[in-house]
Amino acid sequence: MEKTQLRRQLANIRQSLFDQGFLDEQFVQLEELQDDANPNFVEEIVTLYYRDSSRLIVSIEQALQKSPLDFNKLDALMHQFKGSSSSIGAKKVKAECTQLREYCRAGSGEGCLRTFQQLKKEYTTLRKKLEAYFQLARQAGPIDSACRPK
């Protein structure tokens, strides 16, 4: 009973993440990869992403503090960040990455700094939401639908 409710709640949260543009289709791909062998696959991936990208964030911050800005380096870092983010389906974060890269190419330091702030905001917001989501998912128990026929 409670589980059913939890599951419903979970489904709603999940749907809203998509609806609000936080996640995209790639996230669904990840969910489809989850199976008996890796029942917490999505969570693991997301955890890995946040762990790895936090390092990237630090590097980007450092790069942004340099003067003059090394746009190439910044672009390379952003490329990496974008790749990572897109692989988990972090839609908004990815969009910010793209934007930042544009500013890099344009050589606009101001634009880069501004966009980066925005990026961090999205990044953190998503993280919180996903943490809550996974926590709920654990409470709700394994969902059969997670095991899709392969």
Next chain:
Amino acid sequence: MSTASSSSVRKPSESVPLQFPAGLRVLVVDDDPTCLMILEKMLRICRYEVTKCSRAEDALSVLRRYKNGFDIVLSDVHMPDMDGFKLLECIGLEMDLPVIMMSVDDGKNVVMKGVTHGACDYLIKPVRIEALKNIWQHVVRKRKNEWKDLEQSGVEDVDRQQKANEEADYSSSANEGSWRNSKRRKEDIDDAEERDDSSTLKKPRVVWSVELHQQFVGAVNQLGIEKAVPKKILELMNVPGLTRENVASHLQKYRLYLRRVSGMTLQQSNLNNTFMSAQEAFGSTLNGLDLQTLAAAGQLQPQSLATLQAAGFGRSTAKSGMPMPLVDQRNHFFSFENPKLRFSDGQQPHLNGSKPMNLLHGIPTTMEPKQLANLQQHSAQSHGNMTMQASAQGGQTSSQLMQTPQPQARSQILNECTATSVTRLPPTIQQSILPNGTAGSVLARNEFTTNSRGGGYNLISPASTMSNFPMNQTAELPGNSFPLQSTPGVSSIVPKGRFPDEVNSISDIKGSEGFVPSYDMFRDLHPQKPDWDLQHVGVTFDASQGSLDIPTAAFGHQGYASSQQNGHNRHTSTVGKAMFLLEEGSDNGNAQSMGQQLNPLFDDGSVRVKMERASETSSQTDLFSEHFGQEEDLMSALLKQQQGSIATAESELEWFHHNTPV
């Protein structure tokens, strides 16, 4: 959503191959751990055997270490330690595996770069599993092309394998015909290594490290290229665990290489000088062919021809057994260029499958035979051989020849490369330029050292005639290389110190011809350690061979088999071979323990093969034991180096030659 709709569980005892493309051995390289993990999972779901690397260097080590251990490579474009395109080239050069690039970048320029560097596909990140489901097609396609080349060149092995294949009960859903043959061939090669060898045991692949090759060369020189027979060479070398067959095949290749080398300098018409002494081993047929063609082409002086023939016939060592049929095919091949094959008959026994020699079309690639021989020795070599030969023959793929796994001394390699590439040249050319092992060849050898990066990279342009080739090669070779040297029919091509030029030129040519970019890589790679060079000759070859072995050949990937055994879907990420290899030290019997979880994940800085043996190991053990039983002596020697550490690179690579059933 696995690609294999029905997975046929294969027990080690049976030889029913896995339903292709399940079991495809994929190496994925990406510095982003998130992407890497996702890709790995996706690939596993596709029922592939996955190995992941987070660094390009690690990937190269793994590829070199486990020659023929992989069928395809997926690599990210932007990586911190090495540019993805550079890795792409390296792999193409050394191992000739299909490589798929991936990136979040979808700009036209980047994608174009992938094309020009030889990637067989380019995926935009985030990669979807659907895209991965079809990557096997690149493996098949490549094999098919190689097969075709081989067939054209009349490679014996191919022929032989083909027959074997036909008999095999393969249920691949992929292209039947050549793919099936290739694949089968690969399986058969793995399974039936013995066929190539006289023994019925699978022989471990010998890695011709720089040192080993130098020892070999020393022995050959001591005996005199004319008189250098595998048995004596083996005695002189006095390397434990090395078999006569190993030496024989290596000798073949070496001869081809020499031939090619001398041929290289010879721009088209001068080719007639070198005769493939190597041919002897290979069967004069080839030589004969070459000679014939050359003669026909008016390039071969009558007496040269005679000498060549004489030289060719001189050798009677039967090297690793190239199946005779190959010779026939080759004749066939030659015939259309020059219908006069004749020698073959006499020499066929000698051929060990050294068809390559002829293949090289007048390129005196002593290496070729050797390579071929080695190839043959090795399991699944045949495939490689074929390619080698094919390329030698002037088939298109020079790259295949390149594959010859002779990790000979650089020079050798280079020679080989040239040789192979030379093969592509029309038969009329140089075919018979085979530098005999006379002094010239010695020289050549020395000179060549460096260039042979890839050993035998194949000819660059199939279409190009010798002239092409010589261009690159810079006819540095002293004029004498062409003409027969004092020894009958043996002309050693000695591109004195020119190799580097040659190499470059070759690469250039390659470029111009639209050749495999990898060749250029070769150049870059050149400065790398010798081990690498050596290996990569072998590696390439093996790789190509290995790749065929997708459906686990009887003993196929160990991991694979075991997984099958369990009926477990191939989740095992074992690089079958790798797994086995890792455990080598423990002896086959330990397969089980080995199998167990070697799961070291790839981390930065260390190459670890992530292997999951989901399946039981017992079957594996059996599997392993069967295969490896024989190799113990050699293996133990080798294993010492490898014991436990996959990560060690150089030394292990050098010698490790595990003939893993791949």
